Amino acid sequence: MPAGIMIPVRNMPSMIGGNGNVAGFGSSSGLTLGQPNMMDGQLHSLDMVQNTSEGDMARIRDDDFESKSGSENGQEGASGDDQDPNQRPRKKRYHRHTQHQIQEMEAFFKECPHPDDKQRKELSRELGLEPLQVKFWFQNKRTQMKTQHERQENTQLRTENEKLRADNMRYREALSNASCPNCGGPTAIGEMSFDEHHLRLENVRLREEIDRIAAIAAKYVGKPVVNYPLLSPPVTPRSLELGVGNFGGQPGIGGEMYGPGDLLRSIGGPTEADKPIIIELAVAAMEELMRMAQMGEPLWMPISDGNSNVLSEDEYIRIFPRGIGPKPTGFKCEASRETAVVIMNHINLVEILMDVNQWSTVFSGIVSRAMTLEVLSTGVAGNYNGALQVMNAEFQVPSPLVPTRESYFVRYCKHHVDGTWAVVDVSLDNLRPSPLVRCRRRPSGCLIQEMPNGYSKVTWVEHVEIDDRGVHNIYKPLVNSGLAFGAKRWIATLDRQCERLASAMATSIPNNDVGNTVITSSEGRKSMLKLAERMVISFCAGVSASTAHTWTTLSGSGADDVRVMTRKSIDDPGRPPGIVLSAATSFWLPVPPNRVFDFLRDENSRSEWDILSNGGVVQEMAHIANGRETGNCVSLLRVNSANSSQSNMLILQESCTDPTASFVIYAPVDVVAMNVVLGGGDPDYVALLPSGFAILPDGPTGHGGGGIGEAGTGGSLLTVAFQILVDSVPTAKLSLGSVATVNNLIACTVDRIKASVAGENA
Template identity: 80%
Template sequence: MLAGVMIPARNMPTMISGNGNVSGFGTSLLVQPSNMMEGQLHPLESESEIGRMRDDELDSTTKSGSENHEAASGDDQNPRPNKKKRYHRHTQHQIQEMEAFFKECPHPDDKQRKELGRELGLEPLQVKFWFQNKRTQMKTQHERHENTQLRTENEKLRADNMRYREALSTASCPNCGGPTAVGQMSFDEHHLRLENARLREEIDRISAIAAKYVGKPVVSYPLLSSPMTPRPFEFGAQPGTGDMYGAGDLLRSISSPSEADKPIIIELAVAAMEELVRMAQMGEPLWMTSLDGTTYVLNEEEYIRTFPRGIGPKPTGFKCEASRETAVVIMNHINLVEILMDVNQWSTVFSGIVSKASTLDVLSTGIAGNYNGALQVMATEFQVPSPLVPTRESYYVRYCKQHAEGTWAVVDVSLDNIRPSPTARCRRRPSGCLIQEMPNGYSKVTWVEHVEVDDSGVHSLYKQLVSTGHAFGAQRWIATLDRQCERLASVMATNVPTGDVGVITNQDGRKSMLKLAERMVMSFCAGVSASTAHTWTTLSGTGADDVRVMTRKSVDDPGRPPGIVLSAATSFWLPVSPKRVFDFLRDENSRSEWDILSNGGVVQEMAHIANGRDTGNCVSLLRVNSANSSQSNMLILQESCTDPTASFVIYAPVDIVAMNVVLNGGDPDYVALLPSGFAILPDGSTITATTSSAGGGIDTDAAGSSSGSLLTVAFQILVDSVPTAKLSLGSVATVNNLIACTVERIKASLSCENA
């Protein structure tokens, strides 16, 4: 046999065994490692030699497709090799009938095999062997086709690489004849360098795919270094976030990993995948049931014994947060994997937890046209929607793997050992989820969240919530995913009941309105946390809790009105349950009790879109009928959403003409929004993983006593339509008084309810 690197055939299930070895692969592509060291991918074995090898395999399987051993299958070998084996040759009619049946059902069950055997005059065992051999034959033919494609791609890359290297090596300055400087390159020469960089990434991708399956390091290719400056870290643009939400101090300094780092990253990702799958499946003594019986608690001593290698000891001053949660969600496993591996979709679905995120580098895009084997280096800020809880910055690799038919896993693990930073305050040990296919388009998701953090900067109000692990833990991820899957299902719903007043039945109008509401929620969540990109100024002595304000200049953003926008936010504690706070704030009938801008007018719901099984999950269009002529035509777009870990009521004034366009299916991206609203979290004293009888939300506990609530109130107000204007102290005082008055009204109303 030739020494080489195996790249698995596409669509073949793979398994990582307990010792980290990969099994279940077929030989597809052989790349000579000795030649790889020379900086290029050489052609494979001669096509005739490989062809003969595969022809021999194909001949044997093809022959077994029409002939069957009477006494043995491929799994039951005859222990007496000198004994002559007897064969049964099927008739042409039998083969044709089984071929036709194979197209409809390649895996017949016992009953189908018996029925087919009775019709064709064959024993069920003969039918079983024929179908086994046929499946083997089809797999072999598929592998040959994949081999040809990979070999062609390999040879093309090698030829292109040699051509560009030769062209670049002879590049010279047209004036002096010396080496070409970057600023003096012609367009064609610059194009060659860009192509060389692209080829480097493509070769790295193929090499990474090979390396991670056989455990061998990725070879660094001595291609000509690109003169381009290193790619800066840029967060994926989110609609409506504006320039206020740039990269933080830590994440701004992070760039793509170097060539020398890639083998280490791949090895770390493979080990993290094995650890995640085991942590998702193991019970006691690794995971112990909590005192209330609703959650699992990690046994840290057992964890160290079970996973002694890991990513190193816990840093001094850091504490461990580990949690696990399981739920069945209304989304198929393929779509779930796509959301997790697409940074824009992922940050949108989890906008209440992810304040910003970016993919720094893609080491592998996966194989077989899906995300199996995909490797991405990412940087993310995780948040609690309050200015009192610092975000958690993390630099990590995300690895996706298919473990069996219908079973996938996605794991994150920090790369702090590769790029240590003295300002890092969060380290992700193997965290992620195991996804298993369920009937009728559902999926079972087991989420593991395991981090080490320094949470000394958390405000005392949120200490209890954060220290229990509920602020960033697996429960919050699973609850958010479950709610968002229901929201996505409502977007695609076609059987909308038409009997209810105000229900939007126009499919295009529903999609446009939900897309607009999604942007509103993302903009609110991205601007309310204590991100390193925000500079909050605290205003004290107003009689209310401390109010934090910041400004942003909006220019050429169709999703925001131009000018100076003042954001103000405050967080405080209420002695009532989060469910009661949520129901009070989302109800249009009680809005006049706290909404100063409605000026005491009657608020009426004109239209709504249900977003899930809980009646509180919906998008509404509200009208304020006020005696004030300036507000008589005011509309409010509002989204309310709740799950067992967090609730939101987010709204924004909208233009009537623009909303008519949206309701008729028009583009919602050009509707200007300045979202305000509320984020409601439990205070951490009493948290259950179960939903209320209505299907969601956090209510009183079994004994009837209420847990408290942590309420964040945030406003965004346009204080000047000229972006170059200076912010006046009067504007700050006005906004401060507005938010302070709103807080006092909410406290007064809910205290009366609670009395």
């Protein structure tokens, strides 16, 4: 039985005559012997098989469709009973539809491609056709239209495919003829090694990847930025409730300092949904930084001192309408710009800024803690061009009276076509809105231009919005002037540290160093400088009002309050084991900062304030100069006690000064350990508990002054800090006697300094 023919079993007796030919069918059969399956999408004729080729289908035309002239269409010839069985049956005759029939059905097809039974019967009566003929014509017409549509789609896809092939070949041609990234001209492959040619092609590809990141970010430009909620007032310091049970491991005197694993509040890295927004902010911030660093009036307006500029907030909003959103209610704007030439090449500067450990070390007086949460891009091979890092950092003034500023931001580094490097930060706090946020970092950072002889020109822009309600009154003029956290302090610190690093890299002992009999080798010199660097970092990290510190007020009122905190030192080779008590206080002196600095760093006047020297004679055994200022040096001091039975004590001291801040930091050192360091040994295992002084101007023009200007023309803000080992057993409890001793020590030191300085000033 041919494929596609179905005979219902229940109609078999009525359909098959005595000679085996089909005679008729019941109404429930659904299909007639000799008729095709009536599903759309197939040609409905036994003479048109299912696998009709495309060429055969193309030959099927509406006006060529032939209706069978069988029994259902007026078949001519004898019936099955009258036909001679020995006679060869005649081939069935077909006839074409008339032109009129085709036109009528074409017109009807345009209006209704799927006529129902009633419509087919009406149409067959009008055209003189059988309903099945009409049905088959419409089915075949639909199949024909579908075939034509598919043929058109194939043609269109073939054209698009050829276009893509051509584009692909063109891109391959462009890549094979890559231009020189330096001059823009064609690369001469014959004049360079294969490795060099490969690296240049890789460089071109990576530059394109950077442009692609910028293009992705452009898709998000214009999205509304989440506004910050109103901030709650800052937390006030806790009052002290002294009690024996409160010391040691119990709550009370400030608890313990956080460990390294607790750095900065637990803020996770960005999510995948955050990353496109971060890229957008970084690209926009880079563009803003470049313009902020290069534009003049009316964006930056000169002020009366003639050396500085102030930002016009109205002009800024007009030029940069988008960004991290409007300034939150209650916040103040701090914006400053400063330029200097420093003694370091541009490549090393970029590396310092993009390495969080080097960055926090060089700027230890400003950055109390920092960490990289996630690296989104490492940049191109061999440098930081295109590097993206999500970071968290805490910025400080060396005093417990000025709250630190914590910021969650992205850092983006880019090498511009003119050879300038730029590193920009911008806050991401809008991704983690919190009422605790007190600082927003608008695009801030620096431009670095290469200069001859290994120097670099650095233009620094610092732009933040801050809730400064927690700043003590005596520090407000300094903070409001921009000298506390502004660009001038960043540039001054960088300049001083570049000089220090240049000194540390010296291969021989310079002539201005003293104590060649003590420091006999360049290795010993480097070890001593490295030990002093760790001492400074430890001092700065322990004196600020960091979120990792819990200070407690011990006595007094006003600015002379003494803040104390305790911490346990366990398994730290750089600190002696036991309980360490840190105490600090800040106060104002009516003396310029440079005079206070000279008084405190001079070993000849040390006995006037240093109670621990016990009246002994202080002698400088070694002196390493690490800057053009005479006060920038590292010294090794020996205290010759008046009591001959008491062993001599060594003190390691570093003093450093710049126009925005000065430090005198020192620590007692073990004689045996110091001899190892002077011989070039590892200084990391020398236990240190640094104490010292941080000296800041009280404002640009004196106590209560305003505006950015030259520091040191008015009074001074002095912070005195001590770290003392009160018990060598880490599990011991702190006694009230130890707290009282430290409190008396710092109070006595402050009184001596005030008396000495006041006497000089008189």
